[in-house]
Amino acid sequence: MAAAEASAEASPWAAPPAPPKDRRALRAALRWTAAVAVFAAVGAGVAYGITVPERTDVPGLSTEGDGRWTFPKLSQPALPAGAPLPQGPDNKDGTHYAQLTGLLLPAPRGAGADDAVKADKDGAVPVDSFLEEYAPEAREKLKTSLEWDGLRQIVGRGWTMPDGTRTHVYLLRFHSSGFVDAFKGCDANAQLNxxxxxxxxxxxxxxxxTQMNSTALDFPGAAYFDGTDLSVYQEMKPVTGEEQTKVGxxxxxxxxxxxxxxxxxxxxxxxxHQTVILQSQLLS
Structure with missing residues (x-):
């Protein structure tokens, strides 16, 4: 990531345009809204029942100095002529037709590049390089799974913040959503290196x-947020070595x-949580 890009002066919260409001798109938007509500509760220490923000608004946060990073303005890449949106009514499988690297979350202001993500100049990451994120004994089985289960492309980006936080973001494109569900490398049983x-x-x-059970709950769609589309994990204590790892x-x-x-x-x-939610927003 070039220094100029990492330090771009822009609002970190500008959202891409809302997709057409078919029922499946609405359900996805509601799941995103619930995730935003969780982030608002975690990040700002406010009451858990909040009013739904518009998709172009700050995700429920206004307090400065809560540890949030400043990201460049988010925008989705142009679609090929005639291609539907991922959540469009004529795109039943949710296929992403945009350039995959254009859907990668950019690095925040102040970030330095992390070369541990071995992406080429176009952002593509070889399968073997991606599998270095996993324990050596897990790689062969995962590689076979990716070869047989419809993997088309991997792109990635990595950055390091001044406080030592290292972030690796990967997008894996498969031939269909069924292959995404079949991949077992991103769940509670993942054997990360x-x-x-x-x-x-x-x-x-x-x-x-708390948000789901609160009597003060006042945003719609909480019942649709079942955790199957966005799952968040942390390394159990005691951690291995000096670093803790979290995975979205x-x-x-x-x-x-x-x-x-x-x-x-x-x-x-x-x-x-901010990084996970913003990457989710770019993919929606």
């Missing part, structure tokens, strides 16, 4: 659970998004 074991992210889960798994149509964040001591919840 140098990570003891994964469990549900306790901060995210607590905020989501985003399944949307034919694309699997994977956010891996590591930091000495503990991964801060706010920028991690």
């Amino acid at each position: 140098g990570v003891s074991a994964l469990d549900l992210d306790d901060v995210w889960s607590k905020a989501k659970g 798994c985003l399944r949307t149509g034919d694309v699997l998004g994977m956010v891996i964040q590591s930091r000495k001591g503990e991964v801060a919840p706010v920028p991690f």
Whole structure:
């Protein structure tokens, strides 16, 4: 990531245009809204019942100094002529026709490049390089799965923040959504390199659970947020080594998004959840 791009002066919260309002698109938007509500509760320490923001608004946050990063303005890449949106009524499988690298979340202001993500000049990541994120004993089985289960392309981006937080973001495009669901490399059982074991992210889960059960709940669509499209995990304590790792798994149509964040001591919840939500928004 070039320094100029990482330090771009722009609002970090500008959202891409809303897709057509068919029922499936509405359900996806509601799941995103619920995720935003969780982030608002975690990041700002406000009451858990909040009013739904517009998709172009700040995701429920106004408090400065809560640890959020500043990202460049988000925008989705142009579609090929005549291609439908991922959530369009004429796109039943949620296929992403846009250039995959254009859907990658850009690095935030102040970030430096992390060369551990071995992407070429076009953002493409070889399968073997991606599999370095996993324990050596898990790689062969995952490679076979990717070869047989419809993988088309992997793109990635990595950055490091001044506090030592390292973020790796990958997008895996498959031939259909069924292959995305079949891939077992992004769940609680994933064997990541140098990570003891994964469990549900306790901060995210607590905020989501409180939001779902709150009598003050005042945003629509909470019942649609079942965690199957966006799952968030953390390394169980005691961690292996000095760093903790957290993982976000985003399944949307034919694309699997994977956010891996590591930091000495503990991964801060706010920028991690922020990164996961914004990457999810770009894929919606």
